[in-house]
Structure formats: C-alpha cells, structure tokens
Amino acid sequence: MLIKNQLAALVKDAIIAAQNSGALPAFAIPDVYIERPQRKELGDYSCSLPLKLARAAKRAPLEIAQAIAAHFPRAEAIAQVEGAPPGFVNITLNDAWIARQVETILAQGARYGDVEPARRDALRIQVEYVSANPTGPLHIGGGRNGALGDTLANVLNAAGHNVQREFYINDNGTQVRLFGESIFARYAQALGRDESFPEKGYQGAYVIEMGKQIAREHNEKFLRIPRAQAVRELGRLGIAIVLDNYAKTLARMGVRFDNWFSERSLHESGLFAQVFQILQDKGLTAEKDGATWFAAQELGEDKDAVLIRSPQVIAEPDERPTYLASDVAYVWNKLVVRNFDRAIYIWGADHHGDVPRVLAATRALGLDPARAIIILHQFVNLKRGGELIKMSKRAGEFVTMDELLDEVGADAVRFMLIAQHANTTMDFDLELAKKQSDENPVFYVQYAHARISSILKKAIESGALSDPSTLLRASGGDVALLTHPAELDLIREILRLPEIVELVAAKLEPHHLPHYAISLAGIFHAFYKQCRVVSSDPADAAITRARLKLVAAAQNALARTLNLIGVRAPETM
C-alpha cells in the first residue's frame, strides 16, 4: 500500500485514540487526505484535517493537530509527528527506514512504480484515442492525442487496472465515398484519363500519390468495374492505406493499440438499429423535416440532434446515419456489449460541443454517464523559432507527424506533447525541441539515465560490482550505510513514483510524469555531485556497494517513468 494511504489510516487511528482518551470530543471522522508539504523542513507528509475539523470538534485547529500527534500510533517508518500552526499534522519519515526501501525498490524491478500488484477495485478500462479520420496524414493534433492516450493507458495499467487501447475507425458514410471519389479521380488521371476532381474532394498531394501508387499496382482494374463500385472499393483501399501509415507513424512514437474498431461495423451488425429501438421506445426520437432526431431537449440539452438524415438530403441509405448515430451505438458497444467499467475517450477540443450529446445519449440508454469519460485536449500551434507555422488542411499544407518525427525525434516529441496539461493550448517550437541542450528537458532526463548506466558499467570494469544481479542480494551492499542527506533526498524522490502513478491514474492527467522525471533527474544529478559512487579507495568498498544499490534503484525509477511516458531510457546518449 502507498505510504500516504498507510499514513491516512494512522491519522484516523490517532483521532480515535484521542477521542477514546478524552483528548478530543466525539465527532464523525471524514476521509483523511495526506498531502506533501511545500517546504521539506516541515516533513515528508502533512495533513490539514485539523483545520477542517475545528468546527465539528469545537476546538482550535492547532489543539486538534497536537492531540492527533500525541496519540499517533508508533510505526517503524515514522520518525516524528508534530502539530504545527495553524493546524497541520506534519509527519517525518525515519531515515533508516527510508534507506531500507532501496532493497524493496530493487526487488520490484521493472514493476517498481506499480501502485499495487493486485488491487481489489481494479477496473476494466478502455482508452480510445487518436481515432482521426483516416482520409489524410496524421498531424500534430493526432500526435498529442496519441501521446496522451497511450501514456494514460500505460499508467492505468500500472495502477492495477485492466486496460484496452482502441482506435475508432471512421470508415462510414459520406466521407468514405468522397475519399473514394478523390482517389478515383487521381487514379484515373494517373492513367492518363480526363477525370474531373470532385468539388469537395480531398485536395492533398498525398491523394495524387495514392492514385499513382494504385495505378501502378492495379493497372486499369478499377476502370473496368462499375464506377460506383470502384469508388467504394478505392475508398476502402485508401482508408486501409492511411490506417497502415497511421500505425507506422504512431509506432515511431511508441503509441500502440490493441484493437482497431470499425464504425461501419456498428451499422452492419445491426447494433445501431437495436440501440435506436431503445431510444424510440423511450420516446426520445422524433421525425422532423424528413430526418430522424435524437430528442436531446427532453433530457435538458440545448437542442435536438439529427441521427438519420432525410432521404431528400442524402440519397444513399448507408450514408444517412450521422456521426452521433454511430456514437450512440458505440457507447452501447463499449459499456454493454463489451462491458467495460469505464470508457475513456480522448478528443480534440474541436469536438467539445459533442460531449453533452454523447453523455445525454448514454443517460438516455439507461447507462451511468460517469462510466463514459471524455478527456479533451486543446490545439497545438507549431512554431519555428517563435514564428507560427500556418497550416491549411484544405490546401494540404501542413507539417505531418512523420515530418515532425523526422525533424525533431520521437523522444523529444512525445515528451513535450505529454509535459503540458491537456487543457491548455500548446505552442510547440520545432527549434526548441531540436536543441540537444539544457533547454530541452528530455535530454536532461535521459542523460541522468545514461549516466547511471555508465556508473554501473564503470563499477563492473573496476571490479566493485561483479554482476548487476548481486545488487539484489544482501551481499551486494548494506543500504543502512546510506545516511548522507543527498542519498536520502534521492531515495525520497524515488519513493514518490507510485504516488505519481496513482495521481495520474486518478486525475487522468499524464503531465505530472514528465515533471516528476525532471525532478528525479535533478535530484540524482545533485546526489552524483556530492556522493562519489565508484571509489578506487579500498576503504570505501562498503559505501560503494551500498551506493551502487541506490544508483540502480534510481535508474529503475527513472527508466520506469520514461517507459510510462513512452520515451526511451538510453544506456548511452
């Protein structure tokens, strides 16, 4: 169990003990929250509960804090508990206990950072991300989405949940046909035919390339079949090509999926018809102007929304269901058919207007809307040395994710996309991201990791360490020798990792991870400066072995953090 959760239980015990002894009056004890004080002189943890209890207990906050401190149960991990004005309980951990944790951290190996190996409240969680329209190259918004989703999935997994990663393929309706027509035109043109380009077609140069490629691979095959069929097949072929490229691009930045889910399948399987029936039975559908609407106003929303468009507007039956129709069926598929406890959606901010409708539909289907969690992320402005790079999708002029990865490198891109709160508009400066210097935090963190690798290698070369596996044995060193303030600071920081994992999993905010990584790297570098690890002096043999354990534990935490962020933890730079 996390240290802070154990402390919360002890605070509760202390209050009960104080009440039993008459030091505090009887009152109901609320949930106990343990915090980290801002200044480290105040201790490792603190609790502000006395400030909240003052009214119920009819005592001064400081008096309550002191009573809690006086009745605090003894625990080997704790060195000191004291009440401090205006009403905090400050808790300081025992240095010897902290030093011993190095063994625990090493023993957990690559799993260090996991909140609990098997938690009782583990959930089946689906995280769905990127889900960009597969009609053109991935751009940086999709990259931010993917980085957020993948890291979140990593962390939820580390927090003990069962996670599935999904990409939702928008392969239904009008856009497939339009994409198919665009490809058909480029394909025919590539074969020297005089084929006009559709009015609202996809303009980008990549469609021309696609047309040429298909012309090379299939010759005149699509000219010999009926045009409508050719358009449909080319649309699907085009989507397959784009998705294949998405997978490659995303894999470059470590973003992966367990499942690629087809929107079209929601209609072909009859699921939408089934879910529509539920809405109809509840009287939540309406016919108006030839279209079929979701009566969202009945549920308190601003306006109704079209589910199935009028035949007068769209002739083809399979193009009539709207995006919302698919969404309604999809949430049912997630929460009922596949029975996920939670369905997390990661959407770009341009979709924020759809959030209330999807949640309203979830409620309308009789599902707990708290099970569907939509995380929005704001846009990314690409800059080059402070100059905004203008991006025009219509003209097909934009920096693609692949170009960005080519220029900046996957690690820097992924780290920077995660480092900022999802809800803030991000300025991504290409020049800054490319700098391999102090200005770039990714290298700072990776450097710390590489430095540790170098120390371990040096230790083996010098004979101080025979084999890294000996670090796991008591003979590998006595961690009780770790008493230097810089050593203890480093261990304290390593011990924060599981708390960070819990925080990110609870608030669904991955940006805490990069900030922690920078902090951990900084504290390691400070330790490195103050404490020589591999010493040539035989008298230092014992402390060298103890410090090798500490350094290995630090590397363990750093590697895991980078791993969760989705960035490499290099042995050398």
Add this chain to the structure above:
RNA sequence: GCGCCCGUAGCUCAAUGGAUAGAGCAUCAGUCUUCGGAACUGAGUGUUGGGGGUUCGAAUCCCUCCGGGCGCACCA
C-alpha cells in the same frame, strides 16, 4: 450573440481549497586530481489578466469585465 477551454516570474510551464505560489530556460556570480560538464551550487525576479464574492483559508470555487483559442450543420 450563446457555450466550452485558457490567462501564473522576461520565456516555457507546475502547484488533491491549505503553511512563505514553485521548477526549467534565459540573466548574473561561482564549482572540475578520479564515476559522462548534456552536470552542480548560489542570486534576483510575481497585483496568479482586472474587479467583486464564498471560505478559518482561493491561482484553484461563484459572479462580472478584459484578452486569446475552439465550437454553435440533415460535416465528420
């Protein structure tokens, strides 16, 4: 016009309603006989966009104004 998001140090950003609002970069001043100087130590910088309110306590919650972004289709 209506709705959502954002506004914190010169810059980029942190801060479960808690204590003196913190990091990095940049700036200035220091630190190398041995493990990677892509490092470390120290210093200064704030009306948390403005103004009200709630609270024992507000960057955080509520109202209002200002500035920026994004939405407001029988598009996805």
